[in-house]
Amino acid sequence: MDINTLKTQIELEILQVNSPEELEVFRAKYLGRKGALAELTSIIPQLPIEQRAGLGQQVNMLKSQLQALITDRQKVFSGGATKVTSSTICDLGMPGIAQELGRLHPITQVIEEINTVFVNMGFVVADGPEVETEFNNFTGLNIPLNHPSRDAFDTFYLKDYPKMLLRSHTSPVQVRAMKSRKPPLAVIVPGRVYRPDAVDASHLFMFHQIEGFMVDTNVTFSGLKGILETFAKKVFGEEIKMRFRPHFFPFTEPSAEVEISCIICKGKGCSVCGRKGWLEILGAGMIHPNVFKQVGYDSKKYSGFAFGMGIERIAMLKYGINDIRLFFENDLRFLKQF
């Protein structure tokens, strides 16, 4: 066998050597008294004089390479392998590299939790576009032309499309869903909304809301109370209390601001609830007849309720977070806690 073929064979074969016993067999096969190298050496005297020195050198070189390979392999078996050589290309004894597990963002987790509560009560989950028409965001919801929220300082309008905007709430999906379906309807809509607010600990230019609404022939305000109380107890705990305070929204009449007893002080009054003992968590009411008119529903035949809440606020209350910016800074020290 020619010396280069022998060398290749040795390099491949040592990779298959998996125990000290196999290594000894390997050593004897090549370096033993009757081994391959001894055999090569024995033919040197028969060669023409001018070839003897060359082959002699080559055999000696191969011998020392072979010895180095055997020593390296021995170290692998005794646990002392330090440097990677051709004989330690694959060290099956090395510990693996642990993969970090990803997880859902806390806001996504809260959305999924709230979705589940409402889906269990028979609601379906819908969504709508973040770029909305002015009609769906305002007009269809009975928000008059002179309402301050329509101002360019309070809503992001699209520069080249004056009738388009980034939705400022998830309520426009009421208009979309009612126009495309017939009652009975029970829908919730989680999603992003946008407002040009200056950023501080409780404001961002983008946040999340969940809108909910139900329309049928006999939907009542007490039904709304029951649904919202079930939701609040499932998310914040069975012991919380809930109260409705009169409020105004253009798309609901009557409208209410819904509060729960402070989950921090249990209603006694603390810095989180501003000493009031109550926390505002959402807006709600009975869908205004003008909204039904805009979507072509007969308000004599149908009634409905609607509600809307900010997810970041719910998550902040639930987990005791005091700065909304933490959600979106992508700081793993924060995110890994959920």
Ligand code: DAH
């Ligand atoms: N869209 C309102 C907002 O962004 C929240 C809201 C209040 C939604 C009352 C409703 C509702 O459906 O009935 O502030």
